[in-house]
Amino acid sequence: MIRSLEGSILRGVLKPGDKLPSETELEQEFGISRTVVREGLQAIKSRGMLESRRGSGTYVSAPSRELIGNSLSLYATLQRNGIYYLELMDLRILVETEAARLLASRGGPLTAIAGQLRVMERNLTHPTRFADADIDFHLEIIKASGHSLFFTVAKGLLNAPSLSFSRSTHELDPGRSARVLVEHRAIYAALKKHDSKAAASAMLSHLRRSRKNLISRLKKKDLA
Numbered sequence: 001m002i003r004s005l006e007g008s009i010l011r012g013v014l015k016p017g018d019k020l021p022s023e024t025e026l027e028q029e030f031g032i033s034r035t036v037v038r039e040g041l042q043a044i045k046s047r048g049m050l051e052s053r054r055g056s057g058t059y060v061s062a063p064s065r066e067l068i069g070n071s072l073s074l075y076a077t078l079q080r081n082g083i084y085y086l087e088l089m090d091l092r093i094l095v096e097t098e099a100a101r102l103l104a105s106r107g108g109p110l111t112a113i114a115g116q117l118r119v120m121e122r123n124l125t126h127p128t129r130f131a132d133a134d135i136d137f138h139l140e141i142i143k144a145s146g147h148s149l150f151f152t153v154a155k156g157l158l159n160a161p162s163l164s165f166s167r168s169t170h171e172l173d174p175g176r177s178a179r180v181l182v183e184h185r186a187i188y189a190a191l192k193k194h195d196s197k198a199a200a201s202a203m204l205s206h207l208r209r210s211r212k213n214l215i216s217r218l219k220k221k222d223l224a
Contacts, residue, residue, distance in 0.1 A: 001030045001040045009049050009060055016062040020050070065152040072156025089214055092157050093207045096138060097200050099145040099154075104191050104199035108144040116140055117188055120181055130177050137184055141191070141203075176213075183209070 008014040021029065026037045041058060044050045048067040052058050072088075119133035135158050142154045183206040190198035 001026065001032060001037065002043055004030070005040070005044060006047075006049065014060050016060050018060045019056075020058040020060070022057065065149060068149075069152040069156035072153060073159045085218070086211070086214065088157060089207075089211050092154070093204065093211065095150050095153055095157070096142060096207060097204045099142040099147060099150050100187060100191065100203040101196045101200035102147060103141055103145040104194050104196040106146060107194050108146055110144065110188070110191055112140040113137060113144060113188060113191065117184055120177075120184060124177050124181065127177065134180065134184070141187070180206075 005014070005020070014020070020026070020041075023034055023037050023041075026032075026041075027034055030037070032040075041050060045052065045058075048064065048070075049061055050058055051061045116133045116137040120130055120137065123129040123133065139151075139154060139158060142151045145151075183202070187199060187202040187206060190202050
């Protein structure tokens with residue numbers, strides 16, 4: 001049943017907004033029990049392909065980018081393998097470097113980005129607040145780039161694990177905050193000048209340093 005229904009959705013036989021047959025009808029169509037029908041529907045719902053409407057029935061869901069972000073967030077939260085965690089960082093590098101380039105070339109709004117930079121400047125000796133502003137600085141850049149899919153992906157990547165890592169990094173190495181601030185200022189300066197090459201380069205350099213720090217932490221088994 002699961003394979004048949006998913007295939008119908010993917011082929012466009014069942015379209016977003018279409019109502020599925022009732023559980024009784026599905027029982028008869030596939031020759032399975034009510035329990036198996038419900039378990040199958042729940043499995044498809046967990047993939048974001050179906051939704052229940054109280055008092056109405058089960059419908060094919062409309063495509064949602066939030067599903068991507070939610071899946072990435074769950075994957076990142078549950079990830080305990082150091083190699084795969086590094087791969088998530090690699091994805092972040094690709095997304096954020098291109099977002100910085102796009103923002104600089106398009107000349108989007110920088111007010112929110114500058115605001116997070118000021119928060120970081122005021123909280124050099126407060127690791128938690130500094131780390132929170134650090135993450136928000138990156139999210140604001142991606143948001144301002146105008147690439148909505150990048151922003152959805154970034155929200156999934158820059159969730160609890162990334163925030164926890166950022167906080168602990170600044171707590172373990174207080175001097176790192178000052179170095180990170182310099183790097184963020186360089187990114188912002190390039191964005192302000194609309195220098196897409198410099199913005200991408202500054203972001204890439206910053207995130208590569210973060211990746212090296214992550215590797216060092218993993219070797220010490222802080223995150224393994």
